[in-house]
Each structure stands twice: as C-alpha cells, then as structure tokens.
Amino acid sequence: MNDLVLHISDLHVSDQRGLLGFANKDTYLTLDEDKNANYINNLLDIIKDIPFKKRHLIITGDISNIAESKEFEAATKIIRLIMSELKIDPEQTLIIPGDHDIHRHTVTDCFIKEMKTSEIQKIKYNNFNQLYCAIKGDDLDSERLIFDHFIVDDIIFLAVNTNFSIMNQGGTGYLPTGQFETELKKYKETYPTHELILCLHHNLEGEHEESCHGQWDPENKKDLVTIFERHNIKCILNGNEHTPNSKYLAGREEIIISDAGPLSAKTSIDGSFKIYEIDRTMGSLNIINRVFGLHSVNGQREGNYGNWIEMPADGIKNTDFKNFLLRNPPVASEVGPTDFLPDDEPASLPTLNVAPSQKIAKQDVQESEQPVEEIQILQIQAKAPKIIYEEPLVQKKLYSIIKEKKLFHQGHFHWSETSRAHNWIDIARLLENKEDLYFAQNAIIDVLEKMNLIEGTDLIIGLGYEGNMIASKASIKLPVPYTYMPYSYRWLDHNKFENELHYDNEDKKYKKVILITDVVNDGRTIRRLVGREDRKKEFFDNVEKIAVVSLFYTGHQELNNDILNYNSLPKDLKDGDEEVNNIEFYTVQQLKIEKCPYGDDYKTECFILRDNLHCVHKFYTEE
Incomplete structure (x- = not known):
C-alpha cells in the first residue's frame, strides 16, 4: 500500500x-x-x-x-x-x-x-x-x-x-x-x-x-x-x-x-x-x-x-x-556486487569449495593467479547490466524528429582524411527550430540527472557550436562553472582566445568535468582534445573523471559507458590515437553511421565520391 x-x-x-x-x-x-x-x-x-x-x-x-x-x-x-x-x-x-x-x-x-x-x-x-x-x-x-x-x-x-x-x-x-x-x-x-x-x-x-x-x-x-x-x-x-x-x-x-x-x-x-x-x-x-x-x-x-x-x-x-x-530507479553504478546475488545468498562471498571428485587442471591454476574469492566477485560483476541512459519517451521523440524532418542524410561526407562517412545527421537543422532546441537541451539535462552526473562536477564544457547550444540550459540551471571549446579538429579555424579554457588546473581544483556535445562517433575528437600536447592535455592531466554526454552516438560498438576509453577500442581504431582512459560516456540516442570502407585510395575506389553517385560533401581539409 x-x-x-x-x-x-x-x-x-x-x-x-x-x-x-x-x-x-x-x-x-x-x-x-x-x-x-x-x-x-x-x-x-x-x-x-x-x-x-x-x-x-x-x-x-x-x-x-x-x-x-x-x-x-x-x-x-x-x-x-x-x-x-x-x-x-x-x-x-x-x-x-x-x-x-x-x-x-x-x-x-x-x-x-x-x-x-x-x-x-x-x-x-x-x-x-x-x-x-x-x-x-x-x-x-x-x-x-x-x-x-x-x-x-x-x-x-x-x-x-x-x-x-x-x-x-x-x-x-x-x-x-x-x-x-x-x-x-x-x-x-x-x-x-x-x-x-x-x-x-x-x-x-x-x-x-x-x-x-x-x-x-x-x-x-x-x-x-x-x-x-x-x-x-x-x-x-x-x-x-x-x-x-x-x-x-x-x-x-x-x-x-x-x-x-x-x-x-x-x-x-x-x-x-x-x-x-x-x-x-x-x-x-x-x-x-x-x-x-x-x-x-x-x-x-x-x-x-x-x-x-x-x-x-x-x-x-x-x-x-x-x-x-x-x-528514476538508481542507475547500475549505484549497485554493489552483492546486489546481484540471489536473495538467499549471504552478503559476504564464501570460499569456493571443490568436491574431491572435481579436478582442476594445473595449467588453469597457473594461468589464473587470482584468489578463488576474487574470481567469484568477477563472475558476479560480469552479470552487471550495462550502464547506459534509457528513457524510451525521450529517445523515441528524438528519433521521430530526425525521421520526420529527414535529417539523416546519405552520400559521401568527407570531413577530413580520418573522418569519412556515407551518412550523416544534420544537427544544425535540428537546433534551428526553437521547440526542438528546447527538447534537445532538456534531453541533455535528463541524462545528467538520471545518470547522477551532476554531483561533484567542477566544470561543464560545451564542445563545438552545437554542443554549446544544447549545453546552455544546463549551464544556467546547474550551479557549476561553464565554458565553451571548439572541436579539436577545427582548432586552426579559431583564434587563440577561443581555443583557451581560461581555467587553471595546476592545483587539481577541477577533478570532474562534463563535456557536452551533439554527436560522438569513436571518441577520437574527445581524446585528442584532452590528450594532445597542442590541445588541452595540461589541463586534463589533472582531471580525474571526464563525463561525456551527447545527443547521438554514431559508432559501431555496443553501447556502454566505457566505450570511449582507449583501452576499450578495437585494435584497428587505436593507431595514432591518444591513450585516454578516464572517460564515462552517456548518450540520448544511438544511430550508426556507416564509415567509408575504402583506404587511402578512397578518392578513386569510393564510387560515391568518384562518380558523384549521391551527394558529395567536402569539409575542413579539402575544398
């Protein structure tokens, strides 16, 4: 009752x-x-x-x-x-x-x-x-x-x-x-x-x-x-x-x-x-x-x-x-390992007893040096659910905006030599409508609240023009310092003033930082921003946790809160990347973007680009 x-x-x-x-x-x-x-x-x-x-x-x-x-x-x-x-x-x-x-x-x-x-x-x-x-x-x-x-x-x-x-x-x-x-x-x-x-x-x-x-x-x-x-x-x-x-x-x-x-x-x-x-x-x-x-x-x-x-x-x-x-109910990160035990299990984990008839191969023992209790904890933790944002009404509405306004485009989108795709989401058109902008801002705030990201946050950064727009309401609502940063791949397009954070972190005052952006693919842009010497590595070296929140995730990995970390990347994505591993990631909606599958010879082999088979968009590095 x-x-x-x-x-x-x-x-x-x-x-x-x-x-x-x-x-x-x-x-x-x-x-x-x-x-x-x-x-x-x-x-x-x-x-x-x-x-x-x-x-x-x-x-x-x-x-x-x-x-x-x-x-x-x-x-x-x-x-x-x-x-x-x-x-x-x-x-x-x-x-x-x-x-x-x-x-x-x-x-x-x-x-x-x-x-x-x-x-x-x-x-x-x-x-x-x-x-x-x-x-x-x-x-x-x-x-x-x-x-x-x-x-x-x-x-x-x-x-x-x-x-x-x-x-x-x-x-x-x-x-x-x-x-x-x-x-x-x-x-x-x-x-x-x-x-x-x-x-x-x-x-x-x-x-x-x-x-x-x-x-x-x-x-x-x-x-x-x-x-x-x-x-x-x-x-x-x-x-x-x-x-x-x-x-x-x-x-x-x-x-x-x-x-x-x-x-x-x-x-x-x-x-x-x-x-x-x-x-x-x-x-x-x-x-x-x-x-x-x-x-x-x-x-x-x-x-x-x-x-x-x-x-x-x-x-x-x-x-x-x-x-x-x-x-909302507590997110998975608030749940301890023992919360996944059956109701009749004791709170403390017992030692694993092996019957005499059971034989454990010697090589298995040698390869696994963890105590039996630790193995059991790992097994329980493996059953833990993925830590992701889930709010069907919000996600359904965001998808319906993309669908009804036809904001998911096909063609060859050549943003840079390392960023080539065969489809793309037009976020600028989504945000030019006042009501859709309000919805996007509220969706970001919903993620911050539902995933308990606000507590302990020392600084919020709106990343890129679109990220700045969707983060602006959170910056007003939350009692946390706020600033804007351009995308790392557009660093040279901005003057020195715009590329500065204007916050000194030598004393490690900013331990937890939230980055808000419109779209994340494989996270390379984020890792470059926080991990390169010619970007903001000096500031972020003293940051303990970086929470990234986006409207869309367009990558191909199974969605979870750790997929932007360098150690979680597939081997074929690690070349030339920055080793950053303190990122938590949350997104409102996942829509996969198909990367151009061709290598350095894509200009002659990618038939969309070669034959102008569909819309061809070139940006940043090539006119």
Whole structure:
C-alpha cells in the first residue's frame, strides 16, 4: 500500500441567500451544515475504498466565496469532517489561502484609513485565519511565502501563499522572487536529498484563458520559472482555474503542474478532486495521478448530486498525465556486487569449495593467479547490466524528429582524411527550430540527472557550436562553472582566445568535468582534445573523471559507458590515437553511421565520391 495525498480546491462555500454579499449559486457547499455533510460524505465513501498506508490532505485555496466569517465557520466543519473520517492529522494537512479567501471589505477599509501596505498584508487574512487556527492550532504566518510543509517519503510538500498582490480589486498570482528564493533555499539546504513539490492557489498556466501565463503576473512568472529550474522543482499543485488537468509549465517538460479542479461546482464544470499515490516501485519515486469527477445522468433514481467516479487521466480532454515521475530507479553504478546475488545468498562471498571428485587442471591454476574469492566477485560483476541512459519517451521523440524532418542524410561526407562517412545527421537543422532546441537541451539535462552526473562536477564544457547550444540550459540551471571549446579538429579555424579554457588546473581544483556535445562517433575528437600536447592535455592531466554526454552516438560498438576509453577500442581504431582512459560516456540516442570502407585510395575506389553517385560533401581539409 502507498501513502495517499488528497488534493482538493475551490470549495467556494457561499451563503445562498445573498445576505452577506455576492452569493455563488454554482456551488453545492453553503451555510447549511447538514447538506454540506451529505455532499462531503458521498465523496468520502469513494476515498475510503482506496487502500492506503497513510493519508494526507492539501487544500489549494478559495475555500470561501467572499471570505466572510460565516463562510469560514461552515468550511471549518467541512474540513474537520474530512480529516476525522479519513483519520488525517493536522500536521499532515496544508491549508492554503486563495484570492477569494481575502476579505476585500477589510482591505477597502484599510485603504480608507491610509494604512501601510505591510499592515494590510497581515490584516487581509483575518477572517481566513479563524479557519486556519481552528484546523492547524496556530495562526497563519502571513509574512512568509512558504508558511507550512509536510513530508511524505522523500517528498516535501510546501504550502506557498501566492496572494501577495491580491487586494480589494482582486489581482493575479505573484511571489516576490528574492524572498521566495531565500525561503526555498533553506528547504533545499535542510533536505538536500528530498524532492520539493510546491502547493499554491493561482494557476501558472491557463487552459481556458487566452493568455499563456494563466492567472499570474507574466513578468513575475518568467522570473519564477528560472528559480523553479535552478532549484530542481519538478511538480506544482494548484487550484483556481477549476480544470482538473495537468500540463508542462512554460513548455518545459521537467516541470509538471496539476490542478485539482473545483471540489464543489454545479453547472459551469463538474466537481472534481485528485488523489496522488506515492509509489516507490523498484527504487523510483513516482506520483500516480488519480482524478475523480462528479458525474450526473439526471436520472430519477439518482441522488441530489450525482455520483463520484474515477476518470482515466487521458480521458479528460487528453490534458492530464497519468504519472508524475520525480526520480528514476538508481542507475547500475549505484549497485554493489552483492546486489546481484540471489536473495538467499549471504552478503559476504564464501570460499569456493571443490568436491574431491572435481579436478582442476594445473595449467588453469597457473594461468589464473587470482584468489578463488576474487574470481567469484568477477563472475558476479560480469552479470552487471550495462550502464547506459534509457528513457524510451525521450529517445523515441528524438528519433521521430530526425525521421520526420529527414535529417539523416546519405552520400559521401568527407570531413577530413580520418573522418569519412556515407551518412550523416544534420544537427544544425535540428537546433534551428526553437521547440526542438528546447527538447534537445532538456534531453541533455535528463541524462545528467538520471545518470547522477551532476554531483561533484567542477566544470561543464560545451564542445563545438552545437554542443554549446544544447549545453546552455544546463549551464544556467546547474550551479557549476561553464565554458565553451571548439572541436579539436577545427582548432586552426579559431583564434587563440577561443581555443583557451581560461581555467587553471595546476592545483587539481577541477577533478570532474562534463563535456557536452551533439554527436560522438569513436571518441577520437574527445581524446585528442584532452590528450594532445597542442590541445588541452595540461589541463586534463589533472582531471580525474571526464563525463561525456551527447545527443547521438554514431559508432559501431555496443553501447556502454566505457566505450570511449582507449583501452576499450578495437585494435584497428587505436593507431595514432591518444591513450585516454578516464572517460564515462552517456548518450540520448544511438544511430550508426556507416564509415567509408575504402583506404587511402578512397578518392578513386569510393564510387560515391568518384562518380558523384549521391551527394558529395567536402569539409575542413579539402575544398
């Protein structure tokens, strides 16, 4: 069984008589306690049937309609009913104010009295605070933007107040960026291994609005997206828009935002809520997104409200995700040798006992000088899986871009005397499209994160023009120094300044370096860069580990993380190469490139080149 997080929003408890002010007729929740209990118990019935380890509750605002005390009194009873029936503790509950929970008459009165804005920021929550204190046992800290949290497994759910700019005339979501980042950093420092999920009211993306920034200040949103990325926020839960969907934030596939929809709605849209299951299968950290909607057939035997049913995520206008993946299973490099033993094997490796009837040839013993225990360890390690990046959705999409845009070309591509191929991938055309460039940048970041390459990295280098483009987003997102280097085979095409790293490594400060590039074939270009005296050997001699990350691997070896090392090369590829053996290699996609099979006489023997049978491209060393 998994932990369950119940996400509800937009209750809009309203006095239907209009005695307190504007009456919201599009809500089932009113000041009538009995009717409210009947409505809530119907949805509790379906929640109680779901197996659980522990339950948690998040309410993302607009609990009241016009923030009157009577509305909050009724809402307090509703929330207490939910918590009591589902056995949810106040410590495992987040109650977040929405713009409808700001008492606007109070704000108007403050303006009349010419009170300071700092004073108004506290007073406008007075009525909401009655509910908050009744449920949480303490006052709302309106001076903090991140004012509450609870922890489920390796996830911290943070309560964020987005009503900074909401006054008597309403307003949009807004977070002062300096204060917000300062508060966020404290959580990152306190819980460095946890994933952070932001829970707030206002929607950063719009499903119904004409603008792409939802109900949020557009300039403030741009600043916040950068902060979210910098602090590795992968999921945001919100309310406000009354649409139970999830989508990517600002087109960035690394940040998912999820709207619970309105818990109580009559006509404009069906009521809805969500349950998130925290799944840790096989070491991953995943949120299973379950959506529930109020469905009515208007039949004579139907109850007053209809029936709560679970809806398939992909059935909500194809706008909802089934899962929010926060963390992949550990990669093979994190697995020790004993992890490959059967479950009934002891953790320590026993001495290999040979029965008297078994004979071991003398020459076998002489040829193998390792102890029996070491042989057994080697055998276990040999069963270890290859260490490669695997993410089918990313790899499939990258391949589809190449296929649909016909970026895989055939012909004779003569890049240099040592680089001749009969096909080639046009990366420049792939990156000239903004959306494809964003995807390529995100794919590189996904490799860095999934293969745990970021920790301990001292420097990132974008290799070549294309490598610089696809590495640029990682250079912004990650708190690591960044620079650019040209390809080693184009060294003479660049001035001295461009060929310099501008980092001194005499004191071995840069022990782990990441090289990001577009395409890797056999790695000769990389090894020349780091191993030749006239390139950057002096710097890289003091580097302990070089991680190479590429969009494509076009070579012919079986993909693994060690194939770029000199000692892993086939003998026919070692001639004239540099002996570099501290490279780890990861790529998004493998597409083999067929090398020109002819030798030094290729100009007369390669019929493609000789007869111009197909496109012939000459580059760098020959016009």
